Amino acid sequence: MVTDRTAPVETATLAAEVEGLLAPAEADGVFRDTRECSSALLIFGLLLISPPTPRPKTDNR
């Protein structure tokens, strides 16, 4: 934890930096969802219906 803290410091700049660190503006949100969800989005956007039912062509006689 011992670091070089000998560089000259601008006091006014530092005062502004202190204020900025005390009360920074809120960062933009980082929104992530479970990845298995992405393929299911269409399903869950719906109110009623299932995902597409497999419909092999060979069933059509």
Added chain:
Amino acid sequence: MTGGRGDPGLLDRMVRGSLGWLDEARGFFRLPPNVTTDADPNLTLKPLGELAELTQLIGVLHPRDEIRQSARGLFAFAWNETRDGELFAELIRGEPFATYPVELYATFAQAGLRHADADELVATTTRLRGWRVAREDHTRTLNVLNAERRLGLRQHADFAAVLALTGLGRLPEPWTLDRKAVYGLTHDVFHLTDWGRNRQRLSPEATGYLRLWLPSWLDTWLEEETWDLAGELLAVTATLPDAPYDAEAWQRLAAVQAADGSVPEIGAAPTSGDPAETFLACYHSTLVTAFAATLARIACDEAEAGPATGDPALVGGRTPCESESAP
């Protein structure tokens, strides 16, 4: 604001705008000739099913007559697209073990619209042991159980037992809910309350949980511009007893409704000018907006009338009482 309890004028404008756009979009709801064979049901039956479910509700429950009439017109159009229910007989013969034809048919059956062949088919397929095999998604199973109730069939599982496995049953830590979980939770509420018709079925625990945490979910999903989910959360808010009215959330949703009444599903509406693309990007959120604004409008009226008449049994719209469990 009416006594701080809502803004009926805004809510009615939103419903009218939504229904107006949906009415103009009838052509895109029409079912193609291959609907029972190789058309994608998510692009054909799903939109029509949502249209039917929600316009049926609005057509019965909305306090304003001209809005009810407009919704009923769309519901009648949807039934007409099913060829008076013949569609369901065809779908079930094609996919006898799929739940969605039964769920869809039940939407119409609750309004007394029946088809004799579909009824016989449903009675045959839903009594199979195979029908009672647990499905992956418990929230979805709640809708299947409701469909069985609407069709007058024996419910294949205990509603309360299935509900207990869902988000609304488990009441997860509110900070754990991602998009899928929130969709699931809103639909748990819709299925339990029959889309807000039977609000007294929400337990006090569920009510307290929702009242406490809905504002935080609304805030983040509005920020994420997931407008359909925001609308669903507003609908859930309106099902609470003595429902709160989140004026800011309603303003934000109203602000994304276009002049033509459409509400995009996520972010901004497509700018390609392709009407089919616009339809797919907007129909769901637009329907949800009309639905949520209808429930919120009813809540406004109840707040106006005072708690004594805030009976959850809505005139003409209450689901018949049912046993919580299958016999």
Added chain:
Amino acid sequence: MAEQTQGAVPLSAVIADAATGVALALRGEGGPYALSGILRHGDALTPAAVRVLGADALAPYAMEHRGAQAGPEDEAVVRQALAAYPPGADATEVSAWTYRGLVEASHAFLPAGAQPWPAPPEAGTGWVAQTPWPRLSHRVSQLAALALPGLAPGLAEQLAARTDDLSRGFVRAVRRRDWLQAAGLGRWLARLPDVAPTLGLDSGLAFVRQMGGADPRVTLHIVAAQRFHGRGW
């Protein structure tokens, strides 16, 4: 975190190091705590770092079985910070309250020296009742150091009336992956009575620590919630 430039250590890095030292001490690790041991008297950045850490610079001295007594060097470091960075006339509520927090902590946790400590400056609480919950939550998270036991009783009383709103802020912050905000809010919620059980505060604090622990300030808030309020284990 800003990159180190021209051999200088950025203030944020100094604060992060110090927060690590405080958190270690609160966990009872790392030997006896001395503020002057983690932030050297005479270092140009030390007063700024103490000002930003606020009351937390003295948090280990608030423990019942503290590892060390504060010494005269600590007092000097704190006095320097108070003198160098007072809140200005147009200071934000956060600036005013964090300054007050450091003064209160000095009264409470440092031995009375030859000189008296300055009286805590007035800081208003009107904003607590008036601010919409998302903004309130963000602001309160920046006052996390004031959640130390016994500090700012008036503020704590006001915040207790908005426990549900702050809990909503915690939910919002986690969804946004703003771990520092979540940790700060969680720390305050750990002090407030009557947090709704459905929030799951204890698991929430543990979760935030796992997810956001790369930031030493996050760890510090969670460890403080455990140490002083017994939450988040």
